[in-house]
Amino acid sequence: MIDTIEYDYPEFHLSMDCFWCVIVNGEIALKEAEAAKWLCKDNLYSVKWLPADISLVDKIEKSLW
Template sequence: MQEIHVVAAIIEKDDKFLIAKRLKGEFKDLWEFPGGKVEPGESCERALIREIQEELNIHIEIQEFFINVLHKYPSFVLNMDCYICHMEDKKITLHDHSDIRWISLDSTDAISWVPADIKVIDAYKRRILND
């Protein structure tokens, strides 16, 4: 089974974090942490900066590695490295998503998540609640 290596950004601001709604594909209209595929020979950090620039037209500062999630879908395995980030820009321009939201932890249960991102949000809740 094919494994796809991706990166995702948990972009924090004022006790909230950014989520993005998928514009197309198998998971259209579901919410996720923005990011994308790691290209051959590319570091995860470089891939994340590039993907966020391409998808949201913003620059991010990566604060720290957060979690690696492996999630088995019917046709592939997703290997996702997630990073805590902050954005350096104020204006977001959507290229690969239909919407974005800044949400707090108490609103995560009402979100229709991409399946792999459920593991990320569960770990993020544990982290924040234990801090």
């Protein structure tokens, strides 16, 4: 597990467990997200992340260096 993100948005509280995963075969099927894209470590901040995602992206960046 990478982290559990807790964030209070104005309308709701988010509790998000985040994991490292490996795709063994097949395609990704989005069930909750609106979009997905592959990012290399140099492009992690090319996305306009939601507030709850920023601390997670920081942790991912630190683990990749």
